[in-house]
Amino acid sequence: MGHGSKWQKGKLQADTSKFCTLALGLNIQGVCALTFGKTLSSEMVKWFLLQLVFALVLGTGQADSTCNSAGSTCQECINLGPGCAWCKALNFTKAGEPNSARCDSVKSLEKRGCQKMEIINPQNDMEFQMNKPLVNSATNVIQIKPQKVKLFLRRGSPQKIEVKFKRAEGYPVDLYYLMDLSYSMKDDLENVKSLGGKLLEALTSITKSSKIGFGSFVDKTVLPFVNTHPEKMKNPCPTKTEACQRPFNFRHVLKLTNDSNVFTSEVGKQSISGNLDPPEAGLDAMMQAAVCVDQIGWRNVTRLLVYTSDDGFHFAGDGKLGAILTPNDGKCHLDSDGFYADNTKYDYPSVAELALKLAENNIQPIFAVTGKIMPVYRELSEMIPKSAVGELNADSSNVVQLITAAYNNLSSTVILAHKTLPDGVHISYTSHCSDGDITSEKEGTCSNVKINKEISFTITVTAHKCLTNKQSFEIRPLGFTEKLEISLQMRCNCKCDDKPDLSVYCNNKGQIKCGVCSCTEDRIGKFCECDPGQRSTQDLDAACRKDNSSATCSNQGDCVCGACICHTNPNKKIYGQYCQCDDQNCERNLGKLCAGHGQCDCGKCLCDKGFGGTACECANADEQCKETRNSTTCSGRGNCTCNQCKCIAGYQPLFCKECPGCPSPCPTYVHCIECLGFSSGPFKENCSFACVNIKHELKEELEEENACKEKDSKNCWMNFVMKELDGVSQYHVLIKKQTECPKPPNVIAIVAGGVVGVLLIGLAILLIWKLVTELYDRREYKKFEKERAKSKWNEADNPLFQKATTTVYNPNFNED
Numbered sequence: 001m002g003h004g005s006k007w008q009k010g011k012l013q014a015d016t017s018k019f020c021t022l023a024l025g026l027n028i029q030g031v032c033a034l035t036f037g038k039t040l041s042s043e044m045v046k047w048f049l050l051q052l053v054f055a056l057v058l059g060t061g062q063a064d065s066t067c068n069s070a071g072s073t074c075q076e077c078i079n080l081g082p083g084c085a086w087c088k089a090l091n092f093t094k095a096g097e098p099n100s101a102r103c104d105s106v107k108s109l110e111k112r113g114c115q116k117m118e119i120i121n122p123q124n125d126m127e128f129q130m131n132k133p134l135v136n137s138a139t140n141v142i143q144i145k146p147q148k149v150k151l152f153l154r155r156g157s158p159q160k161i162e163v164k165f166k167r168a169e170g171y172p173v174d175l176y177y178l179m180d181l182s183y184s185m186k187d188d189l190e191n192v193k194s195l196g197g198k199l200l201e202a203l204t205s206i207t208k209s210s211k212i213g214f215g216s217f218v219d220k221t222v223l224p225f226v227n228t229h230p231e232k233m234k235n236p237c238p239t240k241t242e243a244c245q246r247p248f249n250f251r252h253v254l255k256l257t258n259d260s261n262v263f264t265s266e267v268g269k270q271s272i273s274g275n276l277d278p279p280e281a282g283l284d285a286m287m288q289a290a291v292c293v294d295q296i297g298w299r300n301v302t303r304l305l306v307y308t309s310d311d312g313f314h315f316a317g318d319g320k321l322g323a324i325l326t327p328n329d330g331k332c333h334l335d336s337d338g339f340y341a342d343n344t345k346y347d348y349p350s351v352a353e354l355a356l357k358l359a360e361n362n363i364q365p366i367f368a369v370t371g372k373i374m375p376v377y378r379e380l381s382e383m384i385p386k387s388a389v390g391e392l393n394a395d396s397s398n399v400v401q402l403i404t405a406a407y408n409n410l411s412s413t414v415i416l417a418h419k420t421l422p423d424g425v426h427i428s429y430t431s432h433c434s435d436g437d438i439t440s441e442k443e444g445t446c447s448n449v450k451i452n453k454e455i456s457f458t459i460t461v462t463a464h465k466c467l468t469n470k471q472s473f474e475i476r477p478l479g480f481t482e483k484l485e486i487s488l489q490m491r492c493n494c495k496c497d498d499k500p501d502l503s504v505y506c507n508n509k510g511q512i513k514c515g516v517c518s519c520t521e522d523r524i525g526k527f528c529e530c531d532p533g534q535r536s537t538q539d540l541d542a543a544c545r546k547d548n549s550s551a552t553c554s555n556q557g558d559c560v561c562g563a564c565i566c567h568t569n570p571n572k573k574i575y576g577q578y579c580q581c582d583d584q585n586c587e588r589n590l591g592k593l594c595a596g597h598g599q600c601d602c603g604k605c606l607c608d609k610g611f612g613g614t615a616c617e618c619a620n621a622d623e624q625c626k627e628t629r630n631s632t633t634c635s636g637r638g639n640c641t642c643n644q645c646k647c648i649a650g651y652q653p654l655f656c657k658e659c660p661g662c663p664s665p666c667p668t669y670v671h672c673i674e675c676l677g678f679s680s681g682p683f684k685e686n687c688s689f690a691c692v693n694i695k696h697e698l699k700e701e702l703e704e705e706n707a708c709k710e711k712d713s714k715n716c717w718m719n720f721v722m723k724e725l726d727g728v729s730q731y732h733v734l735i736k737k738q739t740e741c742p743k744p745p746n747v748i749a750i751v752a753g754g755v756v757g758v759l760l761i762g763l764a765i766l767l768i769w770k771l772v773t774e775l776y777d778r779r780e781y782k783k784f785e786k787e788r789a790k791s792k793w794n795e796a797d798n799p800l801f802q803k804a805t806t807t808v809y810n811p812n813f814n815e816d
Contacts, residue, residue: 095564180216
């Protein structure tokens with residue numbers, strides 16, 4: 001083993017120890033199943049990590065149920081939150097349970113046996129009161145849809161509204177030109193005097209209906225803002241040789257008109273003025289131009305306010321320098337000559353006040369200012385919705401181009417915003433723009449919106465409390481006249497369809513109200529069954545004890561007319577005939593009751609779907625019970641518990657793949673192999689039925705070394721390989737096409753060989769017999785000869801002996 005491998009092994013051992021320690025600390029079953037001296041493979045390390053992840057998931061907090069802490073009536077229940085529902089079914093609560101036990105989530109109520117039709121769970125609803133389609137014609141323009149909706153809201157339940165907007169072409173425009181006439185703008189005024197025709201010409205290229213107006217501003221006519229010396233009040237110019245008009249705060253010069261000649265004439269009459277300090281009364285002038293709608297002549301069209309200046313502006317609080325302490329009231333104070341008459345009475349407006357009034361009156365400001373003060377007005381523009389800033393040349397020669405560019409930029413940006421909301425109502429926007437979705441609590445915004453291009457917004461409205469009266473508010477695209485009117489009506493009451501008559505369920509002593517008896521004055525009890533004066537105190541108290549040694553109602557309830565009414569506890573739900581049960585005294589895991597994935601019912605965890613274990617600590621996940629993602633859980637030969645395989649007898653974890661002690665299946669399935677591979681054998685007629693658990697494949701040759709070899713019914717050898725599939729007794733078999741059968745016998749050769757063999761054997765036996773007898777005879781003969789040689793016979797004739805031959809002589813015979 002190389003150094004790198006040694007290092008990896010050492011690191012693995014160290015990591016194993018850490019994992020084991022952490023696993024034991026987290027109480028993960030089966031994670032630390034290590035024996036001393038053994039290390040984990042990398043796969044096991046990954047498995048441990050996943051176990052730890054599951055443990056952390058199981059340990060995440062269990063959401064506190066707001067429904068269990070209160071809600072003794074249906075109305076109180078549904079107003080706790082959108083997740084709370086009320087079961088009006090009769091006899092739904094258990095013995096000792098208070099009426100608040102009827103208040104729970106819909107899922108919990110259904111799990112506890114409450115039918116869906118018996119559950120009171122008001123939902124949001126929306127009614128379109130005006131929903132005209134988007135139109136862009138010469139006579140009618142509708143850019144927003146819908147135009148008016150009515151929402152029926154459940155407290156805390158969000159309601160979504162889909163709003164569509166299509167920017168129309170040639171939308172009418174009103175432009176009010178507001179100019180700084182302090183002495184430093186002297187050169188600019190000369191260019192503005194010839195601006196009317198160019199402005200209308202530029203607006204005509206954008207829309208067929210446009211009007212322009214003119215106003216000017218300097219500063220408040222008190223020290224230290226202007227020189228109040230009588231001569232300087234007549235002519236505030238630096239030198240007496242120049243003619244300047246009297247200082248003023250704001251003056252409305254020309255009402256909106258479509259006549260460029262009138263604009264040129266009125267502006268041509270204007271002359272420069274002067275003040276002392278650099279900041280001007282620009283915010284005062286903008287406020288009056290915004291709120292004096294009739295005097296300015298604003299139409300219900302796109303309204304542009306062009307603000308030109310070469311210096312900064314005063315804002316709220318600066319009026320104290322001139323002893324002006326009254327805050328700006330945001331109202332119109334123009335006199336008959338168009339002057340802001342009360343400028344010395346009210347302080348300058350704040351930026352927030354001005355922004356609010358501009359939004360309320362649908363006015364989009366365009367700040368055309370010189371380069372040196374651009375940063376100041378950029379910051380101001382960021383605080384005023386739907387506003388733009390452009391750099392003005394020193395002599396205002398580029399003002400028309402600046403206004404055109406700013407208008408195109410503003411009109412291509414669609415901002416959907418709301419006015420003041422009713423108390424307790426929250427709203428959020430999701431803008432579905434061409435460059436993606438944007439979510440905001442303040443407004444919905446889409447940029448670079450082209451003409452006739454439809455965009456959409458999702459508006460989410462949530463009421464966090466029950467509104468006593470009908471409320472309404474508006475949402476409008478800034479810079480456009482259309483709006484969406486939204487009216488609200490709350491659903492904070494239960495509609496249980498109860499009958500007003502006395503009910504048998506309440507012993508004819510009370511009415512049913514959402515499943516609960518409302519008893520008459522002389523009766524109490526769950527079913528109005530109790531008359532308090534008919535039973536003794538001892539009897540009533542005894543009926544509320546589980547046994548003689550227990551406390552009344554387990555010290556967790558009140559004995560009312562012989563029945564326990566359990567206390568309502570914000571931290572737990574108490575129930576049972578004797579209030580002996582609650583939903584908190586159950587096993588915990590990682591500090592969470594029932595691991596956060598179950599309900600505690602009288603000391604026992606009732607686990608949610610997907611979880612198990614005594615403390616619901618085990619997620620019914622099976623990732624670690626599968627060898628691959630598409631594998632069968634525990635190879636089909638075990639159960640996955642706490643993400644670990646519990647294998648059937650013989651098979652071993654991790655995946656129940658191997659069974660070292662199991663006998664070979666080859667002899668068991670030899671008849672199936674014969675019928676599947678060769679259509680013969682005992683199972684030939686019902687092979688598909690008898691061998692349904694085997695998938696087979698014929699092969700010319702088998703490459704596996706551990707092939708099985710068994711004889712078939714024809715005494716031939718079959719070669720095959722059995723691979724166990726997922727499941728019990730499921731196999732995939734590779735069968736060699738050719739069997740190995742012995743050759744048939746040669747009868748002739750066998751017979752001939754037999755005959756020859758018998759003859760040879762017989763001959764051999766004869767030869768052996770002959771040899772044996774010969775040897776025996778020879779031995780006997782030798783013995784005879786030997787004995788004969790030893791014997792001595794008497795040679796005398798026996799008189800009784802007669803020879804066996806008789807000699808007869810022929811007398812007639814002549815030897816010659």
